[in-house]
Amino acid sequence: MTPEEVIDEIKRSGLRGRGGGGFPTGLKWELTRKVKAEQKYVVCNADEGDPGAFMDRSILEGDPHTVLEAMAINGYCTEASKGLIYIRAEYPLAIERLKIAIDQAREYGLLGDDIFGTGFSFDIELRYGAGAFVCGEETALIHSMEGLRGEPTVKPPFPSESGYKGAPTNVNNVETYASVPVILLKGADWFSSIGTEKSKGTKVFALAGKVNNVGLVEVPMGTTLREVIFDIGGGIKGGKKFKAVQTGGPSGGCLTEKHLDIPIDYDNLIASGSMMGSGGMIVMDEDDCMVSVAKFYLDFTVEESCGKCAPCRIGNKRLYEMLDTITQGKGTVEDLSKLRNLANVIKDTSLCGLGQTSPNPVLSTMDNFYDEYLAHVKDHKCPSGQCKALMSYIIKEDACVGCTLCARVCPVDAISGEKKMPHVIDQSICIKCGACFEKCKFDAIFIE
Amino acid sequence: MAKVKSLSDLKKMREELQSKVNLREKSDHPEGMVQIKVAMATCGIASGAKETMDYIVNELDNRAIDAVVTQTGCMGYCYAEPTIEVTLPGEKPVIFGYVDDKKAKEIIEKYIQGGELVDGVIPVTYETIDEHNEE
Numbered sequence: 124m125t126p127e128e129v130i131d132e133i134k135r136s137g138l139r140g141r142g143g144g145g146f147p148t149g150l151k152w153e154l155t156r157k158v159k160a161e162q163k164y165v166v167c168n169a170d171e172g173d174p175g176a177f178m179d180r181s182i183l184e185g186d187p188h189t190v191l192e193a194m195a196i197n198g199y200c201t202e203a204s205k206g207l208i209y210i211r212a213e214y215p216l217a218i219e220r221l222k223i224a225i226d227q228a229r230e231y232g233l234l235g236d237d238i239f240g241t242g243f244s245f246d247i248e249l250r251y252g253a254g255a256f257v258c259g260e261e262t263a264l265i266h267s268m269e270g271l272r273g274e275p276t277v278k279p280p281f282p283s284e285s286g287y288k289g290a291p292t293n294v295n296n297v298e299t300y301a302s303v304p305v306i307l308l309k310g311a312d313w314f315s316s317i318g319t320e321k322s323k324g325t326k327v328f329a330l331a332g333k334v335n336n337v338g339l340v341e342v343p344m345g346t347t348l349r350e351v352i353f354d355i356g357g358g359i360k361g362g363k364k365f366k367a368v369q370t371g372g373p374s375g376g377c378l379t380e381k382h383l384d385i386p387i388d389y390d391n392l393i394a395s396g397s398m399m400g401s402g403g404m405i406v407m408d409e410d411d412c413m414v415s416v417a418k419f420y421l422d423f424t425v426e427e428s429c430g431k432c433a434p435c436r437i438g439n440k441r442l443y444e445m446l447d448t449i450t451q452g453k454g455t456v457e458d459l460s461k462l463r464n465l466a467n468v469i470k471d472t473s474l475c476g477l478g479q480t481s482p483n484p485v486l487s488t489m490d491n492f493y494d495e496y497l498a499h500v501k502d503h504k505c506p507s508g509q510c511k512a513l514m515s516y517i518i519k520e521d522a523c524v525g526c527t528l529c530a531r532v533c534p535v536d537a538i539s540g541e542k543k544m545p546h547v548i549d550q551s552i553c554i555k556c557g558a559c560f561e562k563c564k565f566d567a568i569f570i571e
Numbered sequence: 572m573a574k575v576k577s578l579s580d581l582k583k584m585r586e587e588l589q590s591k592v593n594l595r596e597k598s599d600h601p602e603g604m605v606q607i608k609v610a611m612a613t614c615g616i617a618s619g620a621k622e623t624m625d626y627i628v629n630e631l632d633n634r635a636i637d638a639v640v641t642q643t644g645c646m647g648y649c650y651a652e653p654t655i656e657v658t659l660p661g662e663k664p665v666i667f668g669y670v671d672d673k674k675a676k677e678i679i680e681k682y683i684q685g686g687e688l689v690d691g692v693i694p695v696t697y698e699t700i701d702e703h704n705e706e
Contacts, residue, residue, distance in 0.1 A: 177614070177645075184612040185644015216613050232574035240577045339647035 124307075126200040130156065133303065136311035137323030142168055142259070142296030143371065143400045144476075145322070145389035148303075154283040155201040155293040163203035164292040165194050166282075167300055168264055169210040169217070172256040173372030174423060176403035178327040179297035181339055183210070183217035186301070187224035191247060193300035195234065196307065198245040201293050206247035209264050211254045221249060256373070256427035259401075260475050261286075261294040263429065274431045275475035296401070298327060318344035322388035326399070332368075332406035333360045345386040348378065352406055363408040367491070371400030373420045373427075374480030376487025377413065396487045398480070412509035413492040414499055418446040420484040428477065435478030438469040442485060449496065450510040452503040459496055463489060508570050511555045515571050520545040522567035529559035529568065605638035605683055606658040612645035618652035619671060626672045627655070630679055638683070648693055657682065666693045 124132070134149030155163065167190060171179040183190065194206040210218055225247055228234040236244045250268045257263045258273040265287050267273035286292025302324055306314045315323045322344040328351065331337050335357035342351060348368060352358070359365050367377040376397035385391050389399050407416065421443045430436045445462050448454045466482035466489075473479045489496060498506050505513040518529070518538075523545040530538040530546060537553040540546030548559070548568075560568045575581050609615070609624045624640065631638050648654050651668025657678065658664040667678055668691055681689045 181612055181614075181645035181647075214613070216616070230574070232576065239575060239581060336648070336650050338649035338651075339645060341647070 126156065126202070129196060129200050129307065132307060132311045134311075136306045136314040137318070137321075138299065138302055138306060138314065139322060139389060140296060141298035141302070141326065141401070143374070143398065145399060148295065148299055151283065151295070152197060152200050152293060154281070155203075155291050158284055158291040160291050162205070162288075162290045163201055164287045164290055165197045165201065165203045165206040166261075166265070166268070166287060166292055166294045167194055167206070167208040168259065168261065168294055168296045169208055169214075170252050170254075170259045170264060171211070171214075171297075171401060172254070172259050172427075173401050173403040175331045175405060176329045176372060176401050178329055178339060178402050180214050180217050181327075182297050182301050183214070184220055187217075187221045188228065189304050190297055190300045191224055191228050191234065193303035194247060195238070195245045196303055197293055197295070197300070199243055201291070203291075203293065204244050204246070206245060207250050207268060207287065208247060209250045209252055209258070209268055211252045213254050218249065218251070225249075255429070256423075257429045257475070257477050260477060263475070264294065265292065272429070274429045275477075277474065298402075319386055319388045321390055326387070326402060328402045328404045330356050330404050330406070332404075333363070333408040333411075334358065334406045335360055342387070344388045347384050347386055349383040351387070351404070352383070356406065359406065359408050361408075363410065365406070366409050366411055367407045367413065367416075367488075369397075369405040369407065369416065369420075369484070370403065371398040371480075371483075372403045373423045374398060374476065374483055375400045375403075376483045377407075377416065377491060378487075379491045396490060397483070410507055410509070412450075412505050412507040413488040413495050414446060414450055414505075415509050417484045417488045418443065418450060421446060421481070424477065424481040428481075432472075432474040432478060434469045434472040435474070435481065438465060438473075439478070439481055441465060442469065442482065446485070449499045450505070451512045452499065452510070454500040456497075456500050458500060459489070514555060515550050516548055516553060516555065516557070516560055516568055517571055518546050518548055519567050519569060522565055524565055524567075526564070528562050528564070532558045532562045534558065604660055605636060606656075606664075607638055607640045608643040608656040608658075609640065610644065610646045610648075610652065610654045610656075611642040614645055614649050615652045615654065620653035622672065623653045623655065623670050623675055627675050627679070630676060634679065634684070636679070636683060651693055654693065659683065659686070666695075667691045668693045 130149055130152050138148040139145040140148055169179055198206060234246050252258050252267055255273050258267045260275045261282050263273045263275040265282060268287060282292040282294050284291060318324050325341050325343050327339055327341045330340050334352060340351060340355050367379050369377050378395055378397050382395050392399050425439050425443050428435045428439055442465055445458055466485050469482050470479055495506055498504050503513055508514050525543040525545060527542055535552055535554055537549045538546050609620055611620050628640050646654050648668055653670050654666055654668050655670050656664050656666045674691060677689050681687050
């Protein structure tokens with residue numbers, strides 16, 4: 124096959140980038156091929172940073188050769204002679220196995236000079252990242268590989284024109300590369316027979332949270348969330364009620380009951396206010412407070428923001444503070460409209476994908492669970508009993524036998540009462556640690 | 572290992588390797604060749620797959636059972652690590668979850684030696700794409 128034929132095959136297969144954006148892979152390759160340059164680079168983005176996602180790690184640990192093969196194929200198509208894998212140092216086993224695989228490939232002559240006597244030379248090196256979330260963004264990733272700070276820059280120029288060391292660079296994610304060899308082996312028609320009209324093939328999801336069977340799940344595009352969570356995931360833990368599923372990691376959104384039957388693909392997820400992302404899927408049940416969930420993800424983006432542009436650096440910090448006020452029970456109804464305004468500003472004005480998507484967890488939980496936000500600011504109550512400041516532990520007088528156990532475990536001496544008489548918790552001292560609640564043998568303590 | 576110098580070399584090598592795989596898969600050595608795959612990705616190792624693997628290798632040696640024990644990647648059953656896949660000759664592969672030393676011993680004694688299924692089998696909740704398309 125000529126390089127053009129290979130690119131054409133990939134294009135026909137309908138493969139789209141598995142890293143989150145869903146850019147057509149064949150088109151990306153063609154763009155890199157078209158640019159004339161003496162040196163080009165092939166980069167594999169193995170900087171998997173979503174909390175709870177490890178699809179790429181499992182591929183690199185289980186079958187590193189498939190990624191190496193795809194990178195060489197890409198080199199052949201784009202006339203690049205050098206491949207680089209950007210992998211985070213937190214994946215020591217994946218790094219070790221990649222090194223072994225690269226050595227084996229060199230030994231067999233699958234990498235190196237003049238491969239199979241065809242005149243095509245290609246070699247792969249590793250570059251380690253220190254685990255910054257923003258380095259999953261391709262321009263930041265390239266800067267990090269060059270030894271600069273891992274900060275994104277404005278596109279265009281796209282890496283396909285000017286990437287690593289200013290040379291045209293093709294950046295794809297691990298999972299995208301892993302799909303390439305099998306497409307060429309079995310043909311574009313085979314691959315495009317799987318999936319939906321606009322999203323072809325299969326996708327791996329890391330199913331986590333309150334489901335019975337957590338783990339990695341590979342399903343054809345177009346499978347419904349219900350099938351993934353209830354059939355494969357075995358339903359919600361402890362028979363509780365499903366509340367929401369968070370897809371797309373810190374950049375994604377929360378989907379609810381009404382979204383369970385939509386077929387999963389790039390476009391449907393975006394239309395419902397979330398995104399494919401790299402494939403994290405965190406399931407939440409009725410006990411989860413959606414305001415706290417939004418706060419959790421924002422905490423992550425505040426930590427991971429590179430600080431280059433103001434909307435992301437300052438805006439997310441303010442957003443986090445507002446959410447914190449709400450979970451403390453000190454928020455007002457006006458805060459909610461401020462929250463939404465600020466979220467939209469950050470979304471519209473941030474430089475890179477991290478900032479543009481960081482308010483998504485806030486916006487999607489506000490869209491789908493506005494009642495819960497209202498309960499926090501109006502009634503100063505957390506419906507799920509998760510926000511510590513908004514709940515109180517109370518002793519039921521008629522159930523308490525006065526065993527004094529709770530008073531003894533209380534770290535701040537907030538519980539008083541005579542032996543064999545009902546005890547009382549002083550709410551002004553109580554720090555809501557829950558120690559009494561766990562210890563009580565008579566179920567006399569409840570949360571309000 | 573010889574370096575692959577041309578496309579025909581690669582094709583020849585592919586044929587050789589494929590015949591080896593066939594030999595392994597269609598072995599006419601019925602009582603032998605029990606195949607055990609231990610999931611040895613980061614998740615498995617963190618849950619103790621290394622110990623399980625060591626134990627299985629030792630125990631099979633002790634009992635003089637002719638078996639191939641190999642490592643494999645993550646099978647996706649993270650909730651049930653360590654997981655192992657056991658293929659008895661002529662049988663479909665069976666995946667066991669939560670395999671510690673005790674469980675491994677039970678599997679070797681009852682399933683591999685006795686052919687009787689033990690608790691802890693992870694039901695097959697998947698189908699391959701080829702199966703899916705045939706429907």
